[in-house]
Amino acid sequence: MRGEGDARKLIALAAIWAALLLAPFWMVPLGGYTALGTRVLVLGLAAMSVNFLLGFTGVLSFGHAAYFGLGAYGAGFALKFLAPSTPLSLLCGMLLGGIAGALLGVLLVRRRGVYFAMVTIAFGQVFYYIAFQWSSVTGGDDGLRGFSRQPIDLGLFSIDILSSANAFYYFVLLCFAAAVTVMAFILRSPFGRTMIAIRENERRARFLGIPVERHIWIAFTLSCFFMGLAGALYALVNNFADPRGLHYSQSGDFVMMAVMGGMRNFWGPLLGAAVFVVLQDYLSSITINWMSFLGMLFVAVVLFFPRGLLGFIRQTAK
Amino acid sequence: MTQLLFFNITNGLIIGAFYVLMALGLSLILNLSNVINFAHGGFLVIGGYIAYTITPYVGFWGALLIAPPLTALIGLVVERVLIRPLYGRDPLYSLLLTFGLAFIIEDGTRFLWGAQGKPVTIPAVLAQPLSSDFFFITGYRLFMVVMVVISVTLLFLLLRYTRLGIRIRAGTLDLETVAALGINVRMLRSLNFAMGIFLAGLSGVLAAGQLGLEPTMGTGLLMPSFIAIIVGGVGSLTGTLLGGLLIGVASGVTAVFLPAASEAIIYVIMAVVLLIRPRGLLGEEGMLT
Amino acid sequence: MTVLEVRNVSKRFGSLAAVRNISLSVPKGELRAIIGPNGAGKTTFFNLISGFFRPTAGTILFDGRDVTALPAHQRVTLGMARTFQITEIFPELSVFENVRIGTEVAGGYRLRAWMGRAERDGIERRVTETLRLTGLESKAHRLVGELAHGDQRAAEIAMALALEPHLLLLDEPTAGMGDQETYEITQLIRRLHRDGKLTIVLIEHDMRVVFHLADRITVLDQGSLLADGTPQEIAANEAVQAAYLGRAA
Numbered sequence: 001m002r003g004e005g006d007a008r009k010l011i012a013l014a015a016i017w018a019a020l021l022l023a024p025f026w027m028v029p030l031g032g033y034t035a036l037g038t039r040v041l042v043l044g045l046a047a048m049s050v051n052f053l054l055g056f057t058g059v060l061s062f063g064h065a066a067y068f069g070l071g072a073y074g075a076g077f078a079l080k081f082l083a084p085s086t087p088l089s090l091l092c093g094m095l096l097g098g099i100a101g102a103l104l105g106v107l108l109v110r111r112r113g114v115y116f117a118m119v120t121i122a123f124g125q126v127f128y129y130i131a132f133q134w135s136s137v138t139g140g141d142d143g144l145r146g147f148s149r150q151p152i153d154l155g156l157f158s159i160d161i162l163s164s165a166n167a168f169y170y171f172v173l174l175c176f177a178a179a180v181t182v183m184a185f186i187l188r189s190p191f192g193r194t195m196i197a198i199r200e201n202e203r204r205a206r207f208l209g210i211p212v213e214r215h216i217w218i219a220f221t222l223s224c225f226f227m228g229l230a231g232a233l234y235a236l237v238n239n240f241a242d243p244r245g246l247h248y249s250q251s252g253d254f255v256m257m258a259v260m261g262g263m264r265n266f267w268g269p270l271l272g273a274a275v276f277v278v279l280q281d282y283l284s285s286i287t288i289n290w291m292s293f294l295g296m297l298f299v300a301v302v303l304f305f306p307r308g309l310l311g312f313i314r315q316t317a318k
Numbered sequence: 319m320t321q322l323l324f325f326n327i328t329n330g331l332i333i334g335a336f337y338v339l340m341a342l343g344l345s346l347i348l349n350l351s352n353v354i355n356f357a358h359g360g361f362l363v364i365g366g367y368i369a370y371t372i373t374p375y376v377g378f379w380g381a382l383l384i385a386p387p388l389t390a391l392i393g394l395v396v397e398r399v400l401i402r403p404l405y406g407r408d409p410l411y412s413l414l415l416t417f418g419l420a421f422i423i424e425d426g427t428r429f430l431w432g433a434q435g436k437p438v439t440i441p442a443v444l445a446q447p448l449s450s451d452f453f454f455i456t457g458y459r460l461f462m463v464v465m466v467v468i469s470v471t472l473l474f475l476l477l478r479y480t481r482l483g484i485r486i487r488a489g490t491l492d493l494e495t496v497a498a499l500g501i502n503v504r505m506l507r508s509l510n511f512a513m514g515i516f517l518a519g520l521s522g523v524l525a526a527g528q529l530g531l532e533p534t535m536g537t538g539l540l541m542p543s544f545i546a547i548i549v550g551g552v553g554s555l556t557g558t559l560l561g562g563l564l565i566g567v568a569s570g571v572t573a574v575f576l577p578a579a580s581e582a583i584i585y586v587i588m589a590v591v592l593l594i595r596p597r598g599l600l601g602e603e604g605m606l607t
Numbered sequence: 608m609t610v611l612e613v614r615n616v617s618k619r620f621g622s623l624a625a626v627r628n629i630s631l632s633v634p635k636g637e638l639r640a641i642i643g644p645n646g647a648g649k650t651t652f653f654n655l656i657s658g659f660f661r662p663t664a665g666t667i668l669f670d671g672r673d674v675t676a677l678p679a680h681q682r683v684t685l686g687m688a689r690t691f692q693i694t695e696i697f698p699e700l701s702v703f704e705n706v707r708i709g710t711e712v713a714g715g716y717r718l719r720a721w722m723g724r725a726e727r728d729g730i731e732r733r734v735t736e737t738l739r740l741t742g743l744e745s746k747a748h749r750l751v752g753e754l755a756h757g758d759q760r761a762a763e764i765a766m767a768l769a770l771e772p773h774l775l776l777l778d779e780p781t782a783g784m785g786d787q788e789t790y791e792i793t794q795l796i797r798r799l800h801r802d803g804k805l806t807i808v809l810i811e812h813d814m815r816v817v818f819h820l821a822d823r824i825t826v827l828d829q830g831s832l833l834a835d836g837t838p839q840e841i842a843a844n845e846a847v848q849a850a851y852l853g854r855a856a
Contacts, residue, residue, distance in 0.1 A: 062413065107592050107593065107596075113352070117409070118544055118548060122545055125585070129585065133578065133582070185720065189720045189721055189722070190716040191718055193704075193711065194708065194712075194717050196700075197708050203691075204696060205708075207679060207688075207689060207691075208708055209680050209681075209683035209709075209770060211681075255410070255414065256414060291421045292425035292426055295417075295420070295421030296422060298414055298417055298418025298419075299419065302404065302418070303403060303415070
């Protein structure tokens, strides 16, 4: 009885990884292009990081783009001012996002519900504001430029991720795989189960001896590290870091990706990101009013598909 | 120097008054219905554009009288159709909804009225400065403050002494009991929402006269409103009032010493308040969810 | 040895005094029942003991240690477990998963990111054992939210047991149950008391259960302590009778 469910899960997992590994090959005939896939991976990782809190801990974190943006700027600064090393830039981005999250998390975790959402948004906006105003350092509205992803020197040979879209895609896929594996590990661990307990019934979790605020803080910090990594990768995708990546509307996009794909499912946000990115790409190319269509999509999903695509599929399958 | 300081404090109070108007509307909706209205800035813009459209026919004063109620009506429809289905659910969904709504409104106004800023003419009687000493207090800015004072007073009187007001305040504390007393909670929420949107629409008309009109002006005012609420304390309208004035004044005063930091200061105040008094200045214990 | 000692504890909500100056002492291994008419402050009293909120005055000692200022989750770690009047469980998880969380916390695993095979098997064994004790072994993989009311209550007790407590606080364990379910839960509690040598304090309205199980009974009325004694003493106590009968149904 349990074996059947496990087998199905394994097949699904294999299918997902196969699709991801072969993306550059099946995307092109469908009218896509490899760089689009790379963007989906990065934004998918960000959406999955938000879902770490939203779907799995039940915490309404809405200002998460701030740590994404910090990751992007961290990577940019590292490449511009520290050393032309891609791995270093990723590390810097991750650390900047994660440490900011750890510090702010202390202030944030006492609140819940909409108040928590408000405060996370407000704090996120602080970073947006700084990036926007401190133009001497961050480039202001124009964003941080003048850096690019560096080829990865592995001693014997180097991987040119700058000019080869495919090579870069596989590099990002590798990072994605590493991050996602760690995330999955955490969620299946005793600690991960306490997160789910907090989501399911916070009071009961507390009376089972779980220090709820501390665990939410840990989940928050972990999620911010992942966000930082996603942001750093995004900076590498564009060779550019943008204050808009810190704005709360970006947070809204990530949350929407998670909801659209299905919050209760580990891979849901990735699916949501794929749909979102493709739709946005398509819409902005055929109409200048793509923003209102995006808004209508938000409204439609919220009213009619709150469980997202995967939730909808699961429901109709029953 | 002191005159400069005085100038900036008064300027700050004027700015603060404006923040208060916006933030109160947002706070009303938040307190009763647990909804963060991301589209609040959008309703401000709608109010402004409606005023712009009807001014040629009814003049500035006519627009001032008609645009806010009209905006409130639109808000009522939106609440009934889009937001009401979401009340029982996780607050995440109403958040996302108002979020999407903000996009629709911004793009919609761009579509209907164009992306260019639109000038709004205000009556000549208001455009004059009060005197050469107080050159910065134009009649219009004073008028704005007066309007805010009137609206806020009316709002507080309504909440204190009318049946609707009492029910709203009771509902903010314990909606379940209010419902159990046989009061139509759905209607209460709708009316409360409309009141909040009325304030947003009014802000829009006033802002149009001061800043001109453009589709993106609403979003810039949303954040200070948030911060006013957080600083003043969630759940307390008086707190929001205080918060709005505080950040307005702080912003004005900082402009004297460090002009570039006049916007940053409101974030700093928020951080400080959250550190030493997490529930906000007048927030209530246990209002943290 | 006194497991729980409450000294002059009071709780006010604004001008409402929900609990007034109550003191009691529960020795190890006792099964104490707390009874009283509705509104007597029994659940508030439980909330004070378990750390749901702090008392306005007074001290609470658990195993001789002052826990008055200790947050709820730390009291749990010290060995205090409770169930709630309205069942607090994880409805969308299976019975096994519900009990597992408590077992992992008790085992010290709550911050762990990884568990070895041997540790996992150990946890599984303990969960199964707890389920066997509460008679839920056959329902281990069903969703708790789908169980019958009586089974849900048993599951909540199982979750509390998983924490390996020395003090078990049960808030109206037989609320909303029919005769058969009441009997089963009563038997379960009795088993836990005798075989597990647990100290148990329970709030109950069903007098059959109270007189069947309790070693000692404490009666509360309008936030104050009305009487405290053996079941025989309480049954004969006129003030208690007045308190109950004086309240028209």
